Amino acid sequence: MPFREINAKMVEATVQPGAKIFSQRGAMLAYQGDVSFTPNVQGGQGGLASMIGRRVAGEATPLMTVEGSGTVLFGHGGHHIQVIGLSGDTLYVEADRLLAFDGTLQQGTMFMGSQGGVMGMVRGQVTGQGLFTTTLKGHGAVAVMAHGGVIEVPITPQRPVHVDPQAYVAHHGDVRNRLSTALGWRDMVGRGSGEAFQLELSGSGAVYVQASEEKL
Numbered sequence: 068m069p070f071r072e073i074n075a076k077m078v079e080a081t082v083q084p085g086a087k088i089f090s091q092r093g094a095m096l097a098y099q100g101d102v103s104f105t106p107n108v109q110g111g112q113g114g115l116a117s118m119i120g121r122r123v124a125g126e127a128t129p130l131m132t133v134e135g136s137g138t139v140l141f142g143h144g145g146h147h148i149q150v151i152g153l154s155g156d157t158l159y160v161e162a163d164r165l166l167a168f169d170g171t172l173q174q175g176t177m178f179m180g181s182q183g184g185v186m187g188m189v190r191g192q193v194t195g196q197g198l199f200t201t202t203l204k205g206h207g208a209v210a211v212m213a214h215g216g217v218i219e220v221p222i223t224p225q226r227p228v229h230v231d232p233q234a235y236v237a238h239h240g241d242v243r244n245r246l247s248t249a250l251g252w253r254d255m256v257g258r259g260s261g262e263a264f265q266l267e268l269s270g271s272g273a274v275y276v277q278a279s280e281e282k283l
Contacts, residue, residue, distance in 0.1 A: 069081045069082070069083075069086075069088060069169055069207075069208060070150045070167065070208045070210050071150075072148065072150055073140065075147050075148065075216065076142050076145055076146065076147055076148060077096065077140055077141070077142045077148070078140070078141050078142070078148050078150060078166070078167070078210045079138055079139070079140055079141075080133070080138065080139045080140075080141060080167060080210075081138055082100070082102050082133055082134065082135050082136060082137050082138065082139060083136065084135070084136050086134075086170060086171070087132055087133065087134055087170030088132075088133040088134075088139075088167055088168070088169060088170055089107065089130045089131070089132060089133070089167065089168055089170055090130065090131055090133055090139075090141055090166065090167035090168075091128060091129065091130060091131075091143055091165060091166055091167065092106060092129040092130060092131045093129075093131075093143070094141045094142065094143040094166055094167065095133075095139055095140070095141060096140040096141060096142050097139075097140045098137055098138065098139040098140065099137050099138050100135065100136050100137015100138060101135045101136050101137060102133060102134070102135035102136070102137040102139055103133070103134050103135050104131050104132075104133055105131060105132045105134070106129070106130075106131050106132075107130045107131055107132045128162040128163055128165060130165075132170075133167075141166055141167050141210065142166075143166055143212060144212070144283075146166075146212035146213060146214065146283065147212065147213050147214065147215055147216055147217060147277070148166055148210050148211070148212060148213075149210070149211050149213060149217040149236070149275060150208055150209070150210050151208065151209045151210075151211060151237065151239070151275065152207075152208050153172065153203065153204070153205060153206060153207055153208070153209065153239065154206060155204075155205065155206055156204070156239050156240060156272075157202050157203065157204040157239060158202065158203045158204075158209055158237055158238075158239045159177065159200050159201075159202055159237060159238050159239065159242075160200065160201055160203070160209070160211055160236070160237035161200055161201065161237075162200075162201045163283055164211045164212050164213065164236060164237065164283060165201065165209065165210075165211060165212075166210040166211060166212050167209075167210045168203055168207065168208070168209040168210065169205075169207030169208050169209070170207075171205055171206065171207045172203045172204060172205045172206075172207045172209070173203070173204045173205050174201065174202070174203055175201070175202045175203075175204070176199045176200070176201055176202065177199065177200055177201075177202050211236060211237055211275070212283060213236050213275075213277035213278075213279075213283075214277050214278070214279035214281045214282075214283070215277050215278030215279040216277070216278045217236055217275050217276065217277050217278070218275070218276055218278075219273050219274075219275055220273060220274050220275075220276055221272075221273050222238075222240065222242055222268050222269065222270060222271060222272045222273060222274060223271060224269070224270065224271060227267055227268060227269035227270075228267075228268045228269075228274050229247065229265040229266065229267050229268075230265060230266045230268065230274060230276055231265060231266075231280055232246070232264055232265070232266050233279075233280040233281065233282055234276050234277050234278075234279065234280050235266055235274065235275075235276065235277075236274075236275040236276060236277050237274070237275045238268055238272060238273065238274040238275065239272050239273060240270060240271050240272015240273060241270045241271050241272060242268050242269065242270040242271070242272040242274070243268070243269050243270050244266055244267065244268045244269075245266070245267055246264055246265075246266060246267075247264070247265055247266070247267040
């Protein structure tokens with residue numbers, strides 16, 4: 068894993084010869100060694116076709132390629148940072164939450180309806196996250212940003228997890244997610260508790276939840 072958490076808001080990446088790290092553009096705080104930072108016009112991996120797909124999906128974020136030999140400190144906007152390790156599975160995360168990720172990970176986009184049907188699409192619209200999300204798959208690590216600290220909540224077939232859409236950061240595993248509500252549509256009118264909608268994540272995996280209902 069190339070990332071080491073220095074504190075809640077800074078992460079150190081080890082850059083090795085022949086290996087790439089992608090980071091959000093302008094997120095470098097300090098570095099040591101022979102390291103180069105190059106704007107990545109493709110916004111990550113997969114070439115021109117993938118870049119166009121991410122832009123169409125609204126999941127393109129300015130990235131830079133980090134190469135060389137040394138260590139780099141990353142942080143952005145004073146946001147809290149969580150390092151997530153992947154062992155062959157897929158992480159689902161909004162592009163604007165990505166601080167940095169291992170260049171060995173396969174990057175893509177996913178239609179929200181693929182995991183939650185119509186309610187998955189509604190979820191994207193209600194939460195302001197759009198109809199697509201970014202996926203990172205393989206063996207490696209990802210540093211994501213959040214408001215407040217982040218905790219990892221396990222999801223099991225016997226125990227789905229309900230999350231406030233604004234507090235949701237990312238999830239991984241064999242998980243199905245959809246927008247749900249404990250109230251009927253008529254009951255919600257004029258009875259705003261502030262908890263009208265939740266994300267229901269079921270299956271096997273984990274969801275990352277931030278200590279705030281504020282989006283980035």
